[in-house]
Amino acid sequence: MPGENVQVLAPPNSRLRGLVTRHAPEALTIALEQSPIREALRFTAGHEVEVEWVHSLGVMQVSARVAEAQPEHERTLELELLGHAEPVERREHERHPVELEIWAWTLAQPTKRLKGHTLDLSASGARLHLIGVAPAASLLELTIVLPDRRLHVSAAVRWRREPALVGVQFQRVSPDEQASLVEFLRQPR
Numbered sequence: 001m002p003g004e005n006v007q008v009l010a011p012p013n014s015r016l017r018g019l020v021t022r023h024a025p026e027a028l029t030i031a032l033e034q035s036p037i038r039e040a041l042r043f044t045a046g047h048e049v050e051v052e053w054v055h056s057l058g059v060m061q062v063s064a065r066v067a068e069a070q071p072e073h074e075r076t077l078e079l080e081l082l083g084h085a086e087p088v089e090r091r092e093h094e095r096h097p098v099e100l101e102i103w104a105w106t107l108a109q110p111t112k113r114l115k116g117h118t119l120d121l122s123a124s125g126a127r128l129h130l131i132g133v134a135p136a137a138s139l140l141e142l143t144i145v146l147p148d149r150r151l152h153v154s155a156a157v158r159w160r161r162e163p164a165l166v167g168v169q170f171q172r173v174s175p176d177e178q179a180s181l182v183e184f185l186r187q188p189r
Contacts, residue, residue: 003020005053006020018030029078030051044066045068046065048066059159060086063082064082066078067080098120102118103142103143105141114130116128118144119165125155125168127166128168130164132164133166140155140168151173153172153173
């Protein structure tokens with residue numbers, strides 16, 4: 001797990017990204033992302049958090065307690081694990097394994113059109129194979145090529161896995177396009 005990208009979730013809505021620098025059977029050390037737009041480090045010893053990462057089994061999560069929080073300029077958390085990692089299922093809609101051509105662009109790269117395909121798809125999101133997404137990209141404008149039409153949706157990037165896996169949640173989908181997507185997913189394959 002050292003080198004693994006993770007997210008640290010703390011109530012009520014703090015979500016910080018980081019990199020595991022040390023993993024022991026009952027402890028983790030996480031170097032939090034150095035970014036001026038991220039929240040200030042506010043964890044104190046004893047604070048309970050959830051740690052999430054993307055695994056081949058899906059999104060995994062483990063509960064932890066802050067053992068030590070370094071000063072803000074260090075941005076390092078020492079965590080005591082409180083249990084075992086478990087897969088987390090947050091999807092509202094079932095994912096269907098389907099490969100469809102997609103095109104994407106981002107505000108981080110407004111003049112670059114990316115080409116890829118879906119690996120699985122639901123009415124609310126998708127797992128994509130998409131090479132070249134800028135690290136700063138948090139929103140994608142997607143064109144999904146269905147057999148009978150093209151859908152245009154905005155999607156929030158929820159996770160990434162190198163070299164080219166991207167998990168997205170659809171943000172803006174017109175009612176007509178949502179109906180077309182649901183109808184497509186109902187068809188037998």
